Each structure stands twice: as structure tokens, then as C-alpha cells.
Amino acid sequence: MRHLLYSPALLAVGLALPAVAQDRDRETPELDEVIVTATRLPAIVSDTPGARVIDAETIQQRGAVFAADILSDIPSLSVVRAGAFGGVAQVRIRGATPGKTLTLVDGVPVNDPAEVNGAFDFSGFELGDIERIEVLSGPQSSLWGSDAIGGVIAFTTREVNGVRAEAEAGSYDTRRGRLAAGVAKDTYAFGAWVSRFDTDGISAADEADGNPEADGFRSTTVGARGRYAFTPGVEIDGSVRWSDSRADIDGFPAPSFALADTPDTTASEQVSGFARLKAPLFGLSHQFSLSASDIARDTVSDFPSSFEADRQVYRWQADGAALDDALSYAFGAEREETEGSLSDGTTADLGSTALFGVARYEVSDRLSVTGGLRLDHTDDFGSETTGRLSAALDLDGGFILSGAFGTGFKAPSISQAVCDFCFSAAPFPVLTPETADSGEIALGWASPDGRFDGRATLYRLSVQDQITYVFDPITFDAAYVNIAETRTDGVELEGRADLGSGFDLTIAYAWTDARDETTGTRLLRVPEHAGSATLAWAADRLSGALTLRAEGDQDDAGGVRDSFVTANLNAAWQVTDDVALTARIENLADARYQQVRGYGEPGRSAYVGVRFQY
Incomplete structure (x- = not known):
């Protein structure tokens, strides 16, 4: 039986690639494994197709401030950001549209129910309080239900012990600060933090197109996390996270309706949190939790809007083991209730109830099999059953x-369900949930000494009955309909090499062929080729990372966004055990590029700071 150990690996690109595999015949010392927990049952990353972990050490080494700064380094994950500072940033995993990525913070779903597709905006998601990021690519509905067709991104906040403080300033009159304090003991812990980001920014619309007006961005995040153990088996824990941001954005003014400088602004406020009780009962470990997320968005423009939404999830889960721990399992039930406002100011709600179960069986020291099954009964769209089966086999030579095969589904969002933004004299179409199936196979390798490892993944993701907004220019009818079918074929390559003398090289590449099967055209905003490479180093006092990131041409609305290559450099000098000086340079070569067609990105920019930890 293999032990499930967690030891954060120093992976410069922010990818927990296949960890060093423990030798099954016990002839070499046991090595630590990187573990992913969003699978409900803790699982070894190298045994779990599509699973990756970014730890706090990697986030700090890379100098990543917001989630969008580091997520794009994960193969087949495309970050779509409409504006450099505060522009809406959404994620597409393996070509799936943004609403098909479920985002969790401490297990709390934080997707926006009032957004048309139910997607999450990563633009203001600050990473100062994040301990780890887990990404599960491919359908995960058997674990988490709706919204997880493309995959899951799970953030875990940090348990603070001591005092931490950071301050940074740099280009575009950017200022950033963070303060955290807490205490962590075996039986209890409590910590709180606050962070602030403020910049004058650049024009959201590309300055090269004659848009000189700078668009600023301000963001504040406050959070707290705690736990208390009454006995070794009975514990309560919880967290709360509040964020507030305001961004200057550009719009599409008349008469040309082309993207240009405007005085438009957008503001958002979100609070999320959970409370959980853990207790043993009937030989099982039980968890009872309540989680909630509330969000409000306001846009001031020629077409102003205001949206509010909230979500509550009531969850019970029981964990157990049998057959001398060869079999581990979890099962439970959930109730989710969401409410969101519409364009006319009214509100609508959706709900679902689910039963789920997942089990892993260690057939032998070399082979493990994991299966999951879930039944979701929606209040408005019937029931859906989804499943996932995966297996991992240790071969000789490291x-x-x-491989895995899974199915997924996504119920219509609130906007789609009531046909918001629709216009028709005839009755609106009756929508059904979108469904998906996906298969993947991966081959990983690790050297006996743990200095080299890598993984190659081949996958196919098919989505049926995709919901699409259709507009008829003749009748002016507009509605959501189940017509589109999409398919993504892809290859993901990842590797890491310990070069010695404190140097570490990590590379990642993805080929993504995402197409609309009904028209044969490529899906928008999904580059066919994308990759990154990071050279990291760590000495007694000096550490840092140089990252190159490249994307090929990308089909976008109204044309093609050209390919680009950028480079970022981040370094830290540990002055004392408690104090470090930091510096980072973004867009090192001062490349002119667009991540989304029409929206500019910053030129070369530099930032310096100080970090304190006691």
C-alpha cells in the first residue's frame, strides 16, 4: 500500500507535474508524493490524469499577484483577459467555454450565477492568501456536479502562523500591500489578512489603435480562517473571504461601435465562506458543512447594468476505508440553491439535490482503480447521472x-433558463442540460533519484447540446438554443529537470484542436499552440525565476489575434531570516502583443518590494 504524503515540490512553472513515483518493490527509499485533494479522496497527482497542483512556494517564486498571472502556464488552460488591469478574465479548460469551469475557494463554489454562462471572473482574484491551487482538467461532474464539464480550479486559503507583511511599488504608479497575522497550534488556529492593490494602469483598448487614456484598477481583499479541535476526532473549521474591486474599462461607443477609450467603469464585491463540523460516527469520518457565496456587479456606461447573485451549498460527506485500507471511499449528499438578478432587475432562482460516491481500490502495489458516480436532480431540468473511471499502473523503469473516462453535464444558467436578453414573438425554446464525455490517457516518467520527471497526455473532450445564443438579423429574434456540438482533441506535454547547483527547469506545451462540430470552425479564443518554460534558481540568499510564455494565433471575434512570446523575471534576496527584498520585471523584452484581440497589454514594467515574515 502506498502512503499518501504531501510535500510541496519546487516546480518553477507552477505545475505539480508527475511526482517522483515510489518504488513498488521497496528497494529504494520512499519518496514524498504530491497530493491533490479536490478529488474528494486525496490522490497522488502522478496517478491522476489531468491533475496539477500549484503550491504557495511556486506562487511566491513566480511573483504572481493575481490568479490570471499563473493559471495560463497550465497546459490546455486558456486565460481570456479583456484588459490588462481589472479586465474580465475567464478560463477555458481544454476548449470548453468559461461557464464550464467550476471554481472553488476552500470548497465553496464561487461561480457567478448572474453571469450569462455562470462563469467566474478571475481578474481581481488576489493570491496573497492562497496556500495552493489545484486544477482538475476534464469532466468532473461525478465529483462536483454541474459547471465542471471543462474541469475544476480549487483554491485553498493559507493557515497563518506568525506575522507576514509585504509592500511593493512600480510601473504605472502601482502600489501593493499585504498584512497577515495568526496563530496555529495542534488543537486550534486562527488567522486574518488584508491586501490592497492600486494602479493607474494602461488603456484597456490597445494604445496602438489611438487610445491613450489609462484605465486604473483598485482591489481590496480581506479574509479570516480558523479551526478548533474539541477532541482528536471532533473539529470545527471555517473561513471567510471578502473582495472588492473597481476597474476603469473601455467600451464600444457610437457611431462606429469599435473598442475605444470611454469613461466606463465596473465594480464588483464578493464574499464567500464556509463552516464545517468534522466528527466520527459509526466507524466513518463525517463532514457537515454550509458554504455560501454572494456577488454584486455594477457597470457604469452608456449601457449600465447591475447584477447580484448568491449561492448556498449544504453538504454532508462520509469517508471510510476497508480491506486493510486497500479500499478507500467517500459518499454523501448536497443541496445547492442559487439566485441571480436579470437584465430587467428581476430575480430568478435554480436549485439541485445530489447524491455522490467515489472509491479507490489498490488492486496491487502497482495498480490502483478509482471510480465515481453522482446523481443530480435539478429543480427545473430533470435528473442527470454522471460518472468517472480512472486507473494508474506502475510500469518498470519509473x-x-x-487513463480516465468521464462524463459531465451543465444545467442552463439562470440567464439561459429564463431567456434573458431574448426577443421573440414565438415561445422561447425549452432548454436541456449540456452533456459531455471525455477520455484521456497519460504516460508519466520519473528518474529514480527524482531529478527528472515528465508526463504526456492525449485526450478528447466532446460536448453535446451546447447552449448557444442565436440572433436572426431578419426577424430580430434572439434566444438560447441547444444546437452546438463541440469537440476538442489535444496533447499536453510537461517536464521538469533538476539541473543541479540550485537550477530547476520546467517546460509545458499544449496542442489544442477545439472545433464546433456543427460548423467545422475553430472555437474562439482557444490557441492551437501554447507553451511555457521556466528556469528557476535558488541559492542561500538569492532565488528567482525566468519564465517564457508563448501562444500561437487565436481565432477571435471579428478576426485573428496574432501569436506572441513574452518573458517575465522575478527575484528575491533574503537579507535576513525575516526580511527579503523582491524585484520583478514583466514583459522583459517589451513585446507588443494582445492576449485578446483589440485589448492592449503592458510594455516592459518593473516592480520592487520588501517581504517580512516572523
Whole structure:
């Protein structure tokens, strides 16, 4: 039986690639494994197709401030950001539209129910309080229900012990600060933090197109996390996270309706949190939790809007083991209730109830099999059953062969369900949930000494009955309909090499062929080729990372966004055990590029700071 150990690996690109595999015949010392927990049952990353972990050490080494700064380094994950500072940033995993990525913070779903597709905006999601990021690519509805067709991104906040403070300033009159304090003991812990980001920014619309007006961005995040153990088996814990941001944005003014400088602004406020009780009962470990997320968005423009939404999830989960721990399992039930406002100011709600179960069986020291099944009954769209089956086989020579097949579904969002923004004299179409199936196979390898490892993944993701907004220019009818079918074929390559003398090289590449099967055209905003490479170093006092990131041409609304290559450099000098000086340079070569067609990105910019920890 393999032990499930967690030891954060120094992976410069922010990818927890296949960890060093433990030798099954016990002839070499046991090595630590990187563990992913968003699978409900803790699982070894190298045994789990599509699973990756970014730890706090990697986030700090890369100098990533917001989630969008580091998520794009994960193969087949495309970050779509409409404006450099505060522009809406959404994620597409393996070509799936943004609403098909479920985002969790401490297990709390934070997707925006009032957004048309139910997607999450990563633009103001600050990483100062984040301990780890887990990404599960491919359908995960058997674990988390709706919204997880493309995958899951799970953030875990940090348990603070001591005092931490950061301050940074740099280009575009950017200022950033953070303060955190807490205490962590075996039986209890409590910590709180606050962070602030403020910049004058650049024009959201590309300055090269004659848009000189700078668009600023301000963001504040406050959070707290705590736990208390009454006995070794009975514990309560919880967290709360509040964020508030305001961004200057550009719009599409008349008469040309082309993207240009405007005085438009957008503001958002979100609070999320959970409370959980853990207790043993009937030989099982039980968790009872309540989680909630509330969001409000306001846009001031020629077409102003205001949206509010909230979500509550009531969850019970029981964990157990049998057959001398060869079999581990979890099962439970959930109730989710969401409410969101519409364009006319009214509100609508949706709800669902689910039963789920997942189990892993260690067939032998070399082979493990994991299966999951979930039944979701929606209040308005009937019931859906989804499942996932995966297996991992240790081969000779440090190779691990793994594979998975899973299904997923996504219920219509609130906007789609009531046909918001629709215009028709005839009755609106009756929508059904979108469904998906996906298969993948991966071959990983790790050297016996742990200095080299890598993984190659081949996958196919098919989505049926995709909901699309259709507008008829002749009748002016507009409605959401189930017509589109999409398919993504892809290859993901990842590797890491310990070069010695404190140097570490990590590379990642993705080929993504995402197409609309009904028209044969490529899906928008999904580059066919994307990759990154990071050279990291760590000495007694000096550490840093140089990252190159490249994307190929990308089909976008109204044309093609050209390919680009950028480079970022981040370094830290540990002056004392408690104090470090930091510096980072973004867009090192001062490249002119667009991540989304029409929206500019900053030129070369530099930032310096100080970090304190006691």
C-alpha cells in the first residue's frame, strides 16, 4: 500500500507535474508524493490524469499577484483577459467555454450565477492568501456536479502562523500591500489578512489603435480562517473571504461601435465562506458543512447594468476505508440553491439535490482503480447521472501509465433558463442540460533519484447540446438554443529537470484542436499552440525565476489575434531570516502583443518590494 504524503515540490512553472513515483518493490527509499485533494479522496497527482497542483512556494517564486498571472502556464488552460488591469478574465479548460469551469475557494463554489454562462471572473482574484491551487482538467461532474464539464480550479486559503507583511511599488504608479497575522497550534488556529492593490494602469483598448487614456484598477481583499479541535476526532473549521474591486474599462461607443477609450467603469464585491463540523460516527469520518457565496456587479456606461447573485451549498460527506485500507471511499449528499438578478432587475432562482460516491481500490502495489458516480436532480431540468473511471499502473523503469473516462453535464444558467436578453414573438425554446464525455490517457516518467520527471497526455473532450445564443438579423429574434456540438482533441506535454547547483527547469506545451462540430470552425479564443518554460534558481540568499510564455494565433471575434512570446523575471534576496527584498520585471523584452484581440497589454514594467515574515 502506498502512503499518501504531501510535500510541496519546487516546480518553477507552477505545475505539480508527475511526482517522483515510489518504488513498488521497496528497494529504494520512499519518496514524498504530491497530493491533490479536490478529488474528494486525496490522490497522488502522478496517478491522476489531468491533475496539477500549484503550491504557495511556486506562487511566491513566480511573483504572481493575481490568479490570471499563473493559471495560463497550465497546459490546455486558456486565460481570456479583456484588459490588462481589472479586465474580465475567464478560463477555458481544454476548449470548453468559461461557464464550464467550476471554481472553488476552500470548497465553496464561487461561480457567478448572474453571469450569462455562470462563469467566474478571475481578474481581481488576489493570491496573497492562497496556500495552493489545484486544477482538475476534464469532466468532473461525478465529483462536483454541474459547471465542471471543462474541469475544476480549487483554491485553498493559507493557515497563518506568525506575522507576514509585504509592500511593493512600480510601473504605472502601482502600489501593493499585504498584512497577515495568526496563530496555529495542534488543537486550534486562527488567522486574518488584508491586501490592497492600486494602479493607474494602461488603456484597456490597445494604445496602438489611438487610445491613450489609462484605465486604473483598485482591489481590496480581506479574509479570516480558523479551526478548533474539541477532541482528536471532533473539529470545527471555517473561513471567510471578502473582495472588492473597481476597474476603469473601455467600451464600444457610437457611431462606429469599435473598442475605444470611454469613461466606463465596473465594480464588483464578493464574499464567500464556509463552516464545517468534522466528527466520527459509526466507524466513518463525517463532514457537515454550509458554504455560501454572494456577488454584486455594477457597470457604469452608456449601457449600465447591475447584477447580484448568491449561492448556498449544504453538504454532508462520509469517508471510510476497508480491506486493510486497500479500499478507500467517500459518499454523501448536497443541496445547492442559487439566485441571480436579470437584465430587467428581476430575480430568478435554480436549485439541485445530489447524491455522490467515489472509491479507490489498490488492486496491487502497482495498480490502483478509482471510480465515481453522482446523481443530480435539478429543480427545473430533470435528473442527470454522471460518472468517472480512472486507473494508474506502475510500469518498470519509473513509468506510470494512467487513463480516465468521464462524463459531465451543465444545467442552463439562470440567464439561459429564463431567456434573458431574448426577443421573440414565438415561445422561447425549452432548454436541456449540456452533456459531455471525455477520455484521456497519460504516460508519466520519473528518474529514480527524482531529478527528472515528465508526463504526456492525449485526450478528447466532446460536448453535446451546447447552449448557444442565436440572433436572426431578419426577424430580430434572439434566444438560447441547444444546437452546438463541440469537440476538442489535444496533447499536453510537461517536464521538469533538476539541473543541479540550485537550477530547476520546467517546460509545458499544449496542442489544442477545439472545433464546433456543427460548423467545422475553430472555437474562439482557444490557441492551437501554447507553451511555457521556466528556469528557476535558488541559492542561500538569492532565488528567482525566468519564465517564457508563448501562444500561437487565436481565432477571435471579428478576426485573428496574432501569436506572441513574452518573458517575465522575478527575484528575491533574503537579507535576513525575516526580511527579503523582491524585484520583478514583466514583459522583459517589451513585446507588443494582445492576449485578446483589440485589448492592449503592458510594455516592459518593473516592480520592487520588501517581504517580512516572523
